Amino acid sequence: MTSRAERITELLMGAELDGLLCFLPENILFLSGYWPSTGDSAVVVTRRGQRALVLPSVDKPFVPEDWNGLLVCYDIDPTDLQAGSPRDKVVQALTVALQEFGLSAGRLGCELTFETVAGSFRGSEANVPGREMYISLTKQMPRLSMQDASGIIRNLRRLKTPREIDAFRRCNRIADYAFSRAREAARPGMTEIEVAAIMESAFQQYGISVETASRARGYAFVMSGPVNSANAWLPANFSTKRTLQEGDFVLIEFNGFADGYWTDLSRTFIIGEPSERQHGMIEAVSEVLETVVRAVKPNVSAGSLDELARKGFRSAGLEQYFLHYIGHAVGFAFHEQPILKTDSDVLLEPGMILAIEPGLYIDKVGGIRIEDNLIVTNEGAERLSNCERSPIL
Numbered sequence: 186m187t188s189r190a191e192r193i194t195e196l197l198m199g200a201e202l203d204g205l206l207c208f209l210p211e212n213i214l215f216l217s218g219y220w221p222s223t224g225d226s227a228v229v230v231t232r233r234g235q236r237a238l239v240l241p242s243v244d245k246p247f248v249p250e251d252w253n254g255l256l257v258c259y260d261i262d263p264t265d266l267q268a269g270s271p272r273d274k275v276v277q278a279l280t281v282a283l284q285e286f287g288l289s290a291g292r293l294g295c296e297l298t299f300e301t302v303a304g305s306f307r308g309s310e311a312n313v314p315g316r317e318m319y320i321s322l323t324k325q326m327p328r329l330s331m332q333d334a335s336g337i338i339r340n341l342r343r344l345k346t347p348r349e350i351d352a353f354r355r356c357n358r359i360a361d362y363a364f365s366r367a368r369e370a371a372r373p374g375m376t377e378i379e380v381a382a383i384m385e386s387a388f389q390q391y392g393i394s395v396e397t398a399s400r401a402r403g404y405a406f407v408m409s410g411p412v413n414s415a416n417a418w419l420p421a422n423f424s425t426k427r428t429l430q431e432g433d434f435v436l437i438e439f440n441g442f443a444d445g446y447w448t449d450l451s452r453t454f455i456i457g458e459p460s461e462r463q464h465g466m467i468e469a470v471s472e473v474l475e476t477v478v479r480a481v482k483p484n485v486s487a488g489s490l491d492e493l494a495r496k497g498f499r500s501a502g503l504e505q506y507f508l509h510y511i512g513h514a515v516g517f518a519f520h521e522q523p524i525l526k527t528d529s530d531v532l533l534e535p536g537m538i539l540a541i542e543p544g545l546y547i548d549k550v551g552g553i554r555i556e557d558n559l560i561v562t563n564e565g566a567e568r569l570s571n572c573e574r575s576p577i578l
Contacts, residue, residue, distance in 0.1 A: 189346060190234055196337045197232035203291035204231035205334060206279075208314035210445065211303040211517040212296055213238075215342055218249040220445035222306055222400070225271055227279050229286065229293075237282035239275060247399065257282050276321045289326040294334025295319070303447070303518030306400045339522045343514060344536035350560055352446040353516075353538055357558055357569040359396050360441055360448045363388035363403060364572040371435050371454045371578065374428060377407040381424040384439065392443050403441030409433045414453070414552040418508040418544060431457040434551035434576070440519045448570065449519040449540045451556035455576045466503070466545045466553050467576050473497040473543040474555050474574075477511060481539065481559065481566035487529035494543055495527070506545040515540045515558055537561040538569070 187195075197204065206229050207213055213228045214220040217238055226240040236254030241261050248256065257278040265271035283289055296314075305311040323329055345353065366387040370380050384405040392401025406422035408414045409429050414436040422438050429435060435454040440447065453470075455463060473494050480493055494511040498504040510526035515538045523531040525539065533539075539561065544554030553576065558569040 189341065189344070192341060192344075193230060194232045194234070196341065197294065200294065200334065200337060201292065202232065202294045202332070202334060203288055204229055204235075204286070204293050205338065206293045206295050206331070207338070208318065209296055209299060209302060210305050210311075212338055214445040215338075215517050217252065217254070218348075219244075219247055219252070220306075220400075222247060223312065225275050225312060227275060229279070229282055229288075231286055231288065235286050237286065239278040239282060241271065255282055255285060272318060273321065276318065276325060279322065280325045283326065283329070288329070290328035292330045292332065294337055295331050296335050296338055297333035298335040301518070301520065304442070306402065308402060342516055342521060343523070344534060345516060345538055345560075346536075349446065349516075350536075350538070352444065353448070353558070353560070354569055355396050355398070356441065356443040356446050356448045357450075357571070359388055359392040359398070359401060359443055360403070360439060360450055361570060361572040362391045362395075363405075363439070363441070364437070364450070364452055367405070367407075367437055368452075368454060368573060368578065371429060371456065373431055373456060376426050376428050377409055377413070377424040378426055380429075380435070380437070381405040381407045384437070388441050392441075396443065398443040400445075401441070401443045403439060406438040407435065408438070408552070409435045411549045411551050415546045415548050415550065417552045417554060418546045429456055432460065434463065434553055436552050436554055438554070445517065447515055447517065447519040448558055449515050449556065450558060450570050450572075451542055451544070451554040452572065452574065453553040453555060453576045454578055456578070459577070462547075462550055463553075465501070466547070466550075469498060469501040469503050470543050470545055470553050470555055471574065474541060474557065477541050477543065478557065478559060478566055478568070481533065481541070481561060483533055483535055483561060483563065485533050487523045487525040487531045487533065488527050490525050490541075491527045491529070498543075498545070503545055506547050507543070508546055509542075509544065511543060512539055512541040512556075514538060533561050535561050535563050539566075
């Protein structure tokens with residue numbers, strides 16, 4: 186298998202670029218193993234294999250012990266905060282790194298068209314590079330040329346290393362525990378937001394205390410009943426003060442990270458005994474999930490998986506209630522390329538991590554989705570998420 190370093194060199198040479206420069210925490214993590222806590226950091230990777238990290242000294246404990254590249258640290262002092270940002274220091278430190286590599290007149294690929302940015306540990310406020318960062322850099326090095334390399338970065342991010350796969354396994358173990366706590370809590374009289382709070386707290390506590398992550402946080406969206414769960418296909422999900430009742434579908438969408446590695450999972454519970462229609466929905470979703478997971482293997486197209494799911498729902502007479510694609514990649518954000526939709530001709534490769542998420546959403550009945558994360562292997566697929574899938578409590 187071609188190593189990541191070899192793939193970087195190959196793609197940079199093909200694009201006639203000397204290196205990659207990234208500011209987004211998710212891409213810094215991908216290229217270095219270091220996940221910034223503040224966002225005021227940068228990474229440079231050259232096609233000759235040189236690597237440099239720029240970061241505030243306060244973040245040094247998060248740099249992997251086996252980091253073997255250039256490390257340029259700067260200190261944050263009160264005047265930086267009074268000025269509003271330490272980003273001038275980022276540019277100054279970055280200039281040192283680029284000059285060290287002889288790239289003050291080089292051609293660098295940058296992440297100029299990332300339309301969606303992964304959440305950071307400081308979920309309330311994520312720092313991302315703006316126009317001023319690039320202007321400041323070119324003032325320091327007028328002969329430096331930068332062009333968009335977002336496509337190259339997304340392509341590189343598709344395949345995970347064994348070390349990263351272990352990190353994703355850990356994140357899924359944490360989520361499995363959080364789902365077990367939610368399953369215990371989902372009873373009549375509980376509200377959606379109460380179940381969500383239990384799950385989010387469990388993820389953070391278990392992730393840090395038991396799985397020894399430095400930083401862990403999860404976001405649970407609990408949607409119940411014939412209206413809220415039926416709307417769970419929408420991009421905007423919410424947990425409300427609605428009380429769980431007998432006969433409810435309780436659909437939980439969960440996104441969480443442990444040290445920057447994400448999981449994206451869904452489970453659905455039924456409060457009490459399912460009706461005949463609900464039972465049919467459970468059976469169809471469960472069958473489609475297993476059918477698609479069995480079909481995951483190298484050289485299978487992303488589009489064929491979506492069509493396989495639609496065929497399964499079609500045979501059950503329920504295709505009109507499957508309102509989204511069958512899945513997507515997961516990794517340094519909880520939505521990554523490729524998207525597993527019918528018109529995609531992307532071929533699966535070993536090292537991809539996927540979310541497979543069949544679901545049905547019927548107005549005035551409710552919604553059900555069961556979403557698993559798995560790794561594409563040489564032989565097929567390995568499930569990373571192992572929490573109970575049966576909606577029957």
